[in-house]
C-alpha cells in the first residue's frame with residue numbers, strides 16, 4: 001500500500017468514494033510528510049506498542065504505524081469513512097477498525113488484554129473534543145506510556161506553559177499532573193486538506209506519576225478554584241474551601257510559605273500539591 005498523505009492521493013480518494021467533508025467532525029486530513037514523520041517518530045511506533053488512534057480519517061497515520069509493526073485500534077465516527085478505511089486497512093491484520101464515537105469508548109476494556117505492551121494514543125484530534133478526550137484518556141486507569149496529539153496551537157501552548165505566563169492555567173496544571181508534555185512541532189494550516197482556519201501543533205505527553213496527593217479530586221477542585229477568577233488572589237478564590245474564612249486561610253497559607261496575595265497562575269504544580277494536601281487535612 002502506498003502512503004496516503006499526498007494531496008493528489010487524498011483528492012483521488014475523495015473523488016473515488018464521493019466523500020464529502022463534514023465540518024461537525026473536524027475533518028482536516030494531514031498531507032504533510034514531514035509532519036507525519038514527526039508524529040510517527042514521537043509515537044515510537046514499534047512491535048511492542050498498542051496504539052489507539054482517534055479519528056483515522058482515510059487511514060494515513062494508522063497505516064504508517066502498522067507498517068512499523070504496532071497494533072493499532074483506529075476509532076472513527078464517520079460512516080462515510082468506514083468503506084475507505086476498510087479498503088486501506090485490508091493489507092494490515094494488525095489494524096483493528098472500530099466504528100464509534102471515541103468519547104463513548106471504554107478504553108480500559110479495550111486495552112486491558114494488552115497491559116504488558118506499551119499503551120499509546122496517537123491522533124490528529126478533531127478540535128471540538130480535544131480537551132474532553134485528553135481527560136477521558138488520562139483519567140482511565142491504565143498504564144499509559146504516551147500520548148502524541150495534534151491539536152490547535154493555542155491549546156498546545158496552554159498545556160506546555162510554565163507558571164507565571166498568561167497561557168498557564170488549570171489545563172497546564174491538570175495535564176502536568178498526569179505526565180510531561182513536550183512540543184514536537186508546529187503545523188501550519190497548509191499541512192492539512194482542507195486547510196483549517198487556525199494553526200496546529202503536535203504534543204507528546206509522556207505519562208508518568210510525578211505528583212502524589214492525598215486526594216486527586218480535592219487537588220483538582222483547588223486548581224479549578226484557584227483559576228476561577230484569574231485576576232483574583234488565592235485568598236479570594238480559595239476562601240470558603242474546607243469552610244475556612246479569609247483569616248484562617250491566610251494563616252494556613254503563611255505556614256506553607258505561600259503568600260495569600262499571589263494569583264493561581266504563579267503557583268507551580270508542587271505548590272498546588274502542597275496547598276491541596278494542607279487544606280485537605282483541615
Ligand code: SAM
Nearest residue numbers: 025028029030055056057076077101102124126
Ligand atoms: N487522522 C486523520 C489525518 O490525520 O489525516 C484525520 C484527522 S481529522 C482532524 C479528525 C478525524 O476524527 C476525522 O476522521 C473525523 O471524522 C474523526 N472524528 C471526529 N469526531 C470523532 C469522534 N467523536 N470519535 C471518533 N472519531 C471522530
